[in-house]
Amino acid sequence: MALYAELHRHLGGSVVPRVLWRYFQRHDGDLVSRFQDYAEFEDFYTRPRNTLDEYLELHTLVESVQTVDTLPYFIYRLLRGAYVFENLAYLELRYTPYLRTSEDLSQSDRIDQMAEIVEVVGKASQITEYPIVTSQILCMHSRLPYEVNRAIIDLAAQSKKYVCAVDVAGGDSHYAERLDEWIKLYEYALSLDINTTGHLYETTAGCYPELLPYLMRIGHGIQIPLLYPELLPDLARRGQCLEVCPTTYIKTGTLADIRLLKQVFERCFDAGVDIAICTDNAGLHNVRLPFEYENLLTYDIISFPQLKACQDAAFRHAFAWPYGQQPASLLNGILNPSPMKVAVGS
Numbered sequence: 001m002a003l004y005a006e007l008h009r010h011l012g013g014s015v016v017p018r019v020l021w022r023y024f025q026r027h028d029g030d031l032v033s034r035f036q037d038y039a040e041f042e043d044f045y046t047r048p049r050n051t052l053d054e055y056l057e058l059h060t061l062v063e064s065v066q067t068v069d070t071l072p073y074f075i076y077r078l079l080r081g082a083y084v085f086e087n088l089a090y091l092e093l094r095y096t097p098y099l100r101t102s103e104d105l106s107q108s109d110r111i112d113q114m115a116e117i118v119e120v121v122g123k124a125s126q127i128t129e130y131p132i133v134t135s136q137i138l139c140m141h142s143r144l145p146y147e148v149n150r151a152i153i154d155l156a157a158q159s160k161k162y163v164c165a166v167d168v169a170g171g172d173s174h175y176a177e178r179l180d181e182w183i184k185l186y187e188y189a190l191s192l193d194i195n196t197t198g199h200l201y202e203t204t205a206g207c208y209p210e211l212l213p214y215l216m217r218i219g220h221g222i223q224i225p226l227l228y229p230e231l232l233p234d235l236a237r238r239g240q241c242l243e244v245c246p247t248t249y250i251k252t253g254t255l256a257d258i259r260l261l262k263q264v265f266e267r268c269f270d271a272g273v274d275i276a277i278c279t280d281n282a283g284l285h286n287v288r289l290p291f292e293y294e295n296l297l298t299y300d301i302i303s304f305p306q307l308k309a310c311q312d313a314a315f316r317h318a319f320a321w322p323y324g325q326q327p328a329s330l331l332n333g334i335l336n337p338s339p340m341k342v343a344v345g346s
């Protein structure tokens with residue numbers, strides 16, 4: 001059995017439509033009554049949106065029900081599905097902790113409550129029957145003020161048991177007016193020895209070369225090979241990896257045809273830039289990681305050896321994979337204990 005690493009998945013977008021529907025049936029009759037049946041709800045939930053902003057709006061539907069009390073319910077189902085259907089050995093789960101706190105509290109009380117959210121998510125992610133190695137990425141958010149984003153970094157620094165990195169999310173077209181702030185925040189995160197990734201170069205309106213040097217991985221980054229391939233040698237030199245989430249670009253209207261990704265992969269392979277294939281929002285898309293892989297093969301975007309290279313890259317660039325090499329290599333060592341060379345690291 002092949003085991004996979006998933007580096008880019010949002011807690012909000014990870015709830016598959018059937019699980020969300022069941023939850024609403026039990027707890028929110030009003031919402032259920034707005035839909036004729038499950039099929040209508042699934043269509044509403046998974047249909048492509050015209051823009052990234054419109055798409056992100058849908059996250060608020062799930063965020064509103066993922067509270068300190070309900071998070072264990074959703075996380076249990078998420079890990080069960082990821083283990084049984086996706087063969088995940090490793091999962092980095094990302095979210096903005098502030099958006100899971102109680103809205104009726106003051107900003108400073110909400111900041112205080114974030115630590116509880118991280119703890120709840122961390123504990124709920126340890127499930128004996130579904131033993132996936134998990135860690136959290138805390139997302140700063142373009143809609144949140146500087147103090148809250150800085151508190152998210154402080155929390156990441158204090159919670160290394162559960163948290164492996166920080167990110168920025170909320171639509172990459174919205175960073176421009178506060179670019180100095182984002183640079184300051186990332187400098188601060190790095191000064192505390194926190195790993196960094198960031199949603200960047202996803203859309204043509206979200207390209208900020210000033211932020212690139214601060215990131216260890218790049219969330220999406222597809223516009224770099226598509227529009228600014230001259231930046232690729234710098235990425236290769238810094239050892240940065242792109243977290244490419246194929247289905248997202250169709251669901252957000254960023255790409256008109258998934259086959260446009262062929263150029264993304266080709267240019268990155270040529271330049272020596274690693275790509276980890278990820279789902280972003282496996283629930284919202286109703287597309288699990290193995291189907292992302294299969295789609296790329298079906299559309300002749302990558303070959304099987306290239307897929308393997310991306311799967312290996314995901315383990316190499318994982319922020320908290322504890323074994324230094326991927327499970328297949330570990331298994332090889334057990335089955336074939338004779339001295340063998342295993343490629344580790346880039």
Ligand SMILES: [Zn+2]
Nearest residue numbers: 010199219280
């Ligand atoms: Zn994302």
